[in-house]
Structures are given as C-alpha cells and as structure tokens.
Amino acid sequence: xxxxxxxxxxxxxxxxxxxxxxxxxxxxxxxxxxxxxxxxxxxxxxxxxxxxxxxxxxxxxxxxxxxxxxxxxxxxxxxxxxxxxxxxxxxxxxxxxxxxxxxxxxxxxxxxxxxxxxxxxxxxxxxxxxxxxxxxxxxxxxxxxxxxxxxxxxxxxxxxxxxxxxxxxxxxxxxxxxxxxxxxxxxxxxxxxxxxxxxxxxxxxxxxxxxxxxxxxxxxxxxxxxxxxxxxxxxxxxxxxxxxxxxxxxxxxxxxxxxxxxxxxxxxxxxxxxxxxxxxxxxxxxxxxxxxxxxxxxxxxxxxxxxxxxxxxxxxxxxxxxxxxxxxxxxxxxxxxxxxxxxxxxxxxxxxxxxxxxxxxxxxxxxxxxxxxxxxxxxxxxxxxx
Amino acid sequence: xxxxxxxxxxxxxxxxxxxxxxxxxxxxxxxxxxxxxxxxxxxxxxxxxxxxxxxxxxxxxxxxxxxxxxxxxxxxxxxxxxxxxxxxxxxxxxxxxxxxxxxxxxxxxxxxxxxxxxxxxxxxxxxxxxxxxxxxxxxxxxxxxxxxxxxxxxxxxxxxxxxxxxxxxxxxxxxxxxxxxxxxxxxxxxxxxxxxxxxxxxxxxxxxxxxxxxxxxxxxxxxxxxxxxxxxxxxxxxxxxxxxxxxxxxxxxxxxxxxxxxxxxxxxxxxxxxxxxxxxxxxxxxxxxxxxxxxxxxxxxxxxxxxxxxxxxxxxxxxxxxxxxxxxxxxxxxxxxxxxxxxxxxxxxxxxxxxxxxxxxxxxxxxxxxxxxxxxx
Numbered sequence: 001x002x003x004x005x006x007x008x009x010x011x012x013x014x015x016x017x018x019x020x021x022x023x024x025x026x027x028x029x030x031x032x033x034x035x036x037x038x039x040x041x042x043x044x045x046x047x048x049x050x051x052x053x054x055x056x057x058x059x060x061x062x063x064x065x066x067x068x069x070x071x072x073x074x075x076x077x078x079x080x081x082x083x084x085x086x087x088x089x090x091x092x093x094x095x096x097x098x099x100x101x102x103x104x105x106x107x108x109x110x111x112x113x114x115x116x117x118x119x120x121x122x123x124x125x126x127x128x129x130x131x132x133x134x135x136x137x138x139x140x141x142x143x144x145x146x147x148x149x150x151x152x153x154x155x156x157x158x159x160x161x162x163x164x165x166x167x168x169x170x171x172x173x174x175x176x177x178x179x180x181x182x183x184x185x186x187x188x189x190x191x192x193x194x195x196x197x198x199x200x201x202x203x204x205x206x207x208x209x210x211x212x213x214x215x216x217x218x219x220x221x222x223x224x225x226x227x228x229x230x231x232x233x234x235x236x237x238x239x240x241x242x243x244x245x246x247x248x249x250x251x252x253x254x255x256x257x258x259x260x261x262x263x264x265x266x267x268x269x270x271x272x273x274x275x276x277x278x279x280x281x282x283x284x285x286x287x288x289x290x291x292x293x294x295x296x297x298x299x300x301x302x303x304x305x306x307x308x309x310x311x312x313x314x315x316x317x318x319x320x321x322x323x324x325x326x327x328x329x330x331x332x333x334x335x336x337x338x339x340x341x342x343x344x345x346x347x348x349x350x351x352x353x354x355x356x357x358x359x360x361x362x363x364x365x366x367x368x369x370x371x372x373x374x375x376x377x378x379x380x381x382x383x384x385x386x
Numbered sequence: 387x388x389x390x391x392x393x394x395x396x397x398x399x400x401x402x403x404x405x406x407x408x409x410x411x412x413x414x415x416x417x418x419x420x421x422x423x424x425x426x427x428x429x430x431x432x433x434x435x436x437x438x439x440x441x442x443x444x445x446x447x448x449x450x451x452x453x454x455x456x457x458x459x460x461x462x463x464x465x466x467x468x469x470x471x472x473x474x475x476x477x478x479x480x481x482x483x484x485x486x487x488x489x490x491x492x493x494x495x496x497x498x499x500x501x502x503x504x505x506x507x508x509x510x511x512x513x514x515x516x517x518x519x520x521x522x523x524x525x526x527x528x529x530x531x532x533x534x535x536x537x538x539x540x541x542x543x544x545x546x547x548x549x550x551x552x553x554x555x556x557x558x559x560x561x562x563x564x565x566x567x568x569x570x571x572x573x574x575x576x577x578x579x580x581x582x583x584x585x586x587x588x589x590x591x592x593x594x595x596x597x598x599x600x601x602x603x604x605x606x607x608x609x610x611x612x613x614x615x616x617x618x619x620x621x622x623x624x625x626x627x628x629x630x631x632x633x634x635x636x637x638x639x640x641x642x643x644x645x646x647x648x649x650x651x652x653x654x655x656x657x658x659x660x661x662x663x664x665x666x667x668x669x670x671x672x673x674x675x676x677x678x679x680x681x682x683x684x685x686x687x688x689x690x691x692x693x694x695x696x697x698x699x700x701x702x703x704x705x706x707x708x709x710x711x712x713x714x715x716x717x718x719x720x721x722x723x724x725x726x727x728x729x730x731x732x733x734x735x736x737x738x739x740x741x742x743x744x745x746x747x748x749x750x751x752x753x754x755x756x757x758x759x760x761x762x763x
Contacts, residue, residue, distance in 0.1 A: 044486035077408040099458035
C-alpha cells in the first residue's frame with residue numbers, strides 16, 4: 001500500500017528534513033540484503049491541517065532484515081527540525097535499545113544529512129543484538145548461533161530474526177540469513193551484464209528457517225543477486241541439498257558454499273573450455289567456419305561439402321560444457337520442408353567424451369560428420385523439396 | 387483499574403494540544419483512590435472486589451518539547467521541579483499528544499516513563515496518549531485517546547471514562563465522580579445546599595419522584611391482571627360461539643340433504659331419467675361444501691377458527707376451566723425503560739439463509755490448476 005517513489009516522498013517532506021530523508025532513500029542500504037533499499041511510506045504531518053505544505057514530518061521506514069521487512073515509524077517535528085526523531089518499532093513492542101548505545105542519537109546533528117541513516121544503522125545493530133538475545137529461549141538455536149559466530153567467515157555477515165513464540169503451540173521459530181563468502185569476481189563479464197536492472201553488488205545469501213526450537217523442521221533457501229542468477233543458469237540447476245535432520249549449520253553452510261563455489265568454477269571453466277573448443281574448430285576447419293560467437297563462445301556454424309553436396313553444421317555449446325554435450329544441427333542448403341524452413345536434423349548423441357581436449361573434439365567431430373553425411377543426404381533428398 | 391477525567395479537564399487538554407503546531411506533552415494531576423465492592427450471591431458468601439480508581443483533576447502542560455529531558459531521553463530533575471513546583475506530589479501520570487501516529491508508546495516515551503516512575507515515586511504512573519487523525523481531504527478529524535499503564539505487563543490499557551460524554555438522551559445524566567476542586571464552587575454549594583438536600587444528603591426531589599414512580603408501577607401491574615382476566619373470559623365466549631356456529635352449519639346441511647332426497651324421490655316417480663339427475667346431485671353437495679367452507683380471500687381475522695389464547699400459553703384445559711389463579715405482579719415482567727440494561731436489544735439482521743448461501747458459494751474455490759508456468763529464456 002502507498003508504494004511511494006522516493007521522489008514523491010522527498011517532495012512532500014518538510015524542506016528542513018529533506019536532506020536527511022534524501023540520504024536515506026537514495027543511498028540507504030543497510031544489512032546484508034543490499035539489493036533491497038530502504039523504502040518510505042505513509043508520510044504524514046504533525047502540524048495542524050491548516051499549515052501549508054510541504055510539511056510532512058513523520059513516516060514509516062521499511063527495512064529489509066533477515067528476510068523480513070521491519071516497519072518502523074519515525075517521528076520528527078517540522079516546527080522544530082533541529083530536534084532528534086522518535087521511533088515506534090512496529091510489532092516489536094519489547095525492543096527497547098539503550099540510548100547510550102546510539103551515539104548518533106545522543107549527539108544528534110540536524111545539520112548532517114547522514115545523521116538519520118547512521119542512527120538507523122545503529123538501531124539495526126541493537127535490533128540484531130536483541131534478536132540474538134531472544135535466541136536464548138532455545139538452547140538448540142543458541143548453539144547454532146554461537147557456533148557460526150566463532151567462524152569468521154560467517155560470523156560477521158549474519159542476520160538473525162527470532163520469531164514470535166506461537167502462543168497456541170508454544171513453538172519458537174527463527175531465521176538465519178547468512179552472506180556466503182563466495183568469490184564471483186572471475187565470472188566472465190558477458191554473463192553478468194545481461195540484466196535489465198541495476199545489478200548492484202554480486203551476493204549470495206542463504207536463508208535458513210527453523211520452524212521449531214528443536215530444529216526438526218528446517219527450510220533452507222538460496223538467494224542470488226540477479227546477475228549471478230543469470231550467470232549460473234536458472235535456479236533449478238542450483239539446487240541445494242535439504243538440511244540434514246540432526247545436522248547443524250556449521251556443517252551445512254560450508255557444504256552449500258562448496259556447491260556454489262563448484263558451480264562458479266564450472267561456469268568459469270566452461271567458458272574457457274568453450275573458447276578452446278571454438279579455437280580448435282577454427283584451426284581444423286579454417287575457411288569453413290561461417291560464423292561463431294566471439295563473446296560467449298556458445299555457437300559455431302560450419303559450411304561443409306562432401307561429394308558436391310554442401311551442408312551447414314550448427315554447433316550449440318551448453319552452459320555446463322564440457323559436462324553437457326554440444327548439440328549438432330545439420331542443415332541442407334538445397335532442401336526445404338513443407339513449412340518453408342531449410343531441412344535440418346538435430347543430433348544430440350554422438351561419440352563424445354568430456355575428457356577430450358578441444359583438438360581431440362574437433363578431430364572426432366570431423367570423423368563423425370563424415371560418417372553421418374550419407375544418412376543426412378538421403379534424408380534430405382527423401383523428405384525435403386528443392 | 388479504572389480511570390476518570392472530568393469533562394472540563396479533558397477539553398482543556400484537547401484545547402492545548404489541538405492548538406499546538408507540533409507534538410505536545412504535559413503532566414496529569416489528580417488522585418488515586420480505592421473502591422471496594424461487596425457483592426452477595428445466592429450462596430450467601432460475600433466477595434469483596436477492590437478497584438483502584440484514578441481520577442484526573444487537572445493538567446499541567448509543558449511549554450515546549452525536551453523541556454525536562456535531553457536527546458537521549460535522560461531526565462533532568464532540576465528542570466522537572468521548576469515545571470511542577472509544589473504540584474509534584476499530585477502527579478499521577480503524564481500525557482503526550484502527537485498527530486497522525488499509531489496508538490502505541492514510542493521509544494522515547496517508554497524511556498521517559500521508566501525514569502518518571504522512579505523519580506516521582508509513583509509505582510503505577512499512567513500515560514495518556516492523544517492522537518489526532520485527519521483524512522487526506524481534511525473533511526474528518528478524529529481525536530483518539532488511550533490511557534496506558536506501562537508499568538504493568540503487556541502495557542495494559544485502561545478505559546478512561548468522561549462523565550456525560552456520550553448519548554445523554556438514552557442514558558442518565560450523571561454527576562461526575564471527579565470532584566470539582568474549585569473554591570468558589572464549594573462556597574456556593576455550602577450556602578444554598580440546605581434548600582435541596584435532606585438530612586441524609588439525598589436531594590429531596592429524588593425521593594418524591596421515586597414515590598410517584600412506585601405508585602404508577604403498582605397501578606400498571608393491577609391493570610395487567612384485569613386484562614388477563616377479561617382475555618380469558620373472552621376466549622371462553624369465543625369458543626362457545628364457534629361451537630354453536632358449527633352446530634348451525636351441521637343442521638343446515640342435514641335439512642338440505644333431506645330436501646334433496648325428497649325432491650329426488652318425487653322426480654323418480656314422474657320422470658324416469660336418472661342420468662341427468664345424478665350429475666346435479668353429485669355437483670350439489672360439492673357446491674354446498676364450497677358454500678360452507680370459508681373462501682380464500684376472506685381476511686384471517688374473520689375466519690371461524692382463530693388460535694385460542696390458551697393454545698398459545700399451554701395445552702392444559704384445566705387452566706381454563708379452573709378458576710384463574712390470582713394474578714400477581716410476580717407472573718408478569720416489570721416493564722423496563724428503553725436503553726436500560728434489562729431491555730432486550732434487537733437481534734442481528736440479515737442472518738437468513740441468503741447470507742449463508744452467499745458465503746457457501748464463495749467458499750467453493752475454483753481449483754485453478756497450478757501448473758507452473760515454465761520460465762524460459
């Protein structure tokens with residue numbers, strides 16, 4: 001509701017408060033999930049209704065945290081813009097941070113546009129401590145937290161949301177959101193740039209939801225930033241294993257990291273392997289190469305002739321090459337099908353081994369073409385028309 | 387715990403708040419007293435209930451925000467004393483007014499409240515939150531107020547009663563339980579009080595009015611008894627009338643039949659054509675029957691068989707035949723004024739089958755096959 005664009009919010013806020021709100025909506029990124037920025041809704045005023053606008057001085061701030069969205073009310077007074085704001089922490093009525101832990105509140109500086117953003121960050125930190133404290137209600141979950149905290153790879157990039165205790169069943173739930181320490185910097189750039197949105201930071205987040213305090217119902221989920229998701233293929237290919245019953249996070253999380261790392265390595269290697277493959281074909285077929293994908297090395301087209309019979313061969317290389325076999329499409333240059341397309345035949349299984357190097361693959365492909373041509377030619381004459 | 391505030395104090399707080407162009411706060415002055423209610427039930431065991439009542443007599447607005455606390459919410463006792471002066475011992479709570487915000491204590495308010503509780507030495511300090519909500523086109527403005535008891539579990543909310551703020555056409559106009567502490571008022575009452583109050587401190591007129599009321603009630607009860615008697619007599623007479631009517635009808639039917647038979651006998655001697663006569667003879671009893679039974683367009687009030695009064699009460703004939711028991715006021719309910727607690731309230735409308743059907747229809751979900759739409763490049 002009230003999905004306000006940042007510009008509308010800035011237009012309606014009281015002019016003295018505008019710089020602070022500006023830094024919040026334009027640059028405000030808090031927490032691990034920095035692809036979601038802070039949102040402002042429900043702009044209202046504390047002045048009388050006769051006061052001419054813009055005079056809004058109170059609003060709701062939506063903050064992504066541990067897979068949830070916190071909705072905090074921030075209350076200023078437009079008539080006294082130098083005074084620090086007050087907060088209502090939504091449903092977290094028991095969250096009461098210690099003011100001495102909030103230096104940007106104690107030394108509030110209305111002239112500093114970053115002051116509000118910094119105060120919000122300090123509050124989030126306090127909120128994180130508060131949630132971790134709540135984990136003490138379950139010794140099992142507290143153990144998970146402590147064990148992760150000890151590992152510097154994960155401990156510093158963790159958000160915890162300890163859910164409400166279900167008053168009917170007495171069940172306690174919690175969610176851990178972890179930033180996985182996977183290096184995406186070597187992924188070929190061409191794979192990353194094809195996204196409509198601003199890709200932002202490349203990040204992989206693992207969310208693990210514990211639906212009960214004894215960790216018998218655990219639901220892990222992997223979130224990737226859009227460019228990474230695009231680079232690694234669709235999410236079905238990136239299945240993470242189910243959380244083992246009786247297992248714990250300190251064993252499971254490194255497992256997931258490993259899988260992700262492997263996939264990244266695969267993709268990187270795949271790129272190099274494809275490059276090698278295309279290079280080998282270029283050297284073997286020379287002028288017979290019609291065209292090839294010079295960026296991603298995913299496609300190659302050859303023009304070949306056998307006993308005065310000319311034909312094209314399109315080679316499509318999959319993302320997980322060389323594990324997955326390239327597809328060969330033979331196409332006649334003379335014959336058409338009934339639908340007006342050039343007659344073609346697709347071959348997905350032919351002698352192939354992922355262990356061959358590019359050179360070997362090119363040689364074997366050559367041999368295969370030769371063996372397959374008579375069959376193809378017959379088919380073209382029989383089924384196609386000139 | 388219950389709380390009450392006098393109308394003038396409440397309106398004064400609202401006035402100060404509504405005229406401020408920002409958030410506004412102040413202190414509530416008053417008293418806390420204990421009320422004990424002893425209730426006696428059928429088991430003759432009396433139970434006493436203790437109720438704490440907070441009475442708000444007055445308020446002390448603060449001139450500006452942050453006047454007795456700093457940015458971190460830490461109280462400044464000096465400033466607090468200079469604001470309250472000698473009224474400090476009368477403080478029973480504090481209030482805050484903020485426009486267009488939720489009815490929930492904020493971060494700073496909670497911190498201040500904790501410190502105030504300690505500093506003022508009032509363990510059950512209350513917090514009154516005013517919130518002013520306006521619609522976008524400024525056509526409707528609502529003033530909402532909630533009284534919190536933050537030092538209790540779950541930040542308990544207490545109902546704040548404002549005497550005579552309500553629909554006085556249906557309720558009694560109440561004397562405020564919150565005393566008027568004005569000196570002038572006390573003086574005047576002392577001077578002129580004896581003209582209106584008797585020795586027990588009850589207003590004289592009240593006693594007189596109550597006597598009139600009782601007399602009227604007694605008369606009404608007596609009339610009810612008489613009405614019941616006459617109704618029973620009337621019903622008996624009605625029954626007799628019905629019986630007689632039936633007898634008359636039967637007799638007429640018999641005589642008519644006799645005549646027909648005689649006619650038929652005579653005709654048979656003179657004209658030997660029985661077929662023509664069988665039809666009219668068959669038709670005539672039918673027509674006779676139709677003549678006697680009441681036709682549909684007749685109004686139900688004139689039908690010869692109305693439900694008897696006794697059927698409505700019970701099937702026992704002995705009630706009718708025996709002498710009617712002495713009607714006592716105990717048989718009939720004492721009439722109650724509209725709006726009083728005993729008066730039955732009208733039931734919910736529209737709970738007929740129509741609504742149920744509507745609900746039923748919508749609760750049958752059309753199971754759209756959730757075929758995942760494959761996502762393709």
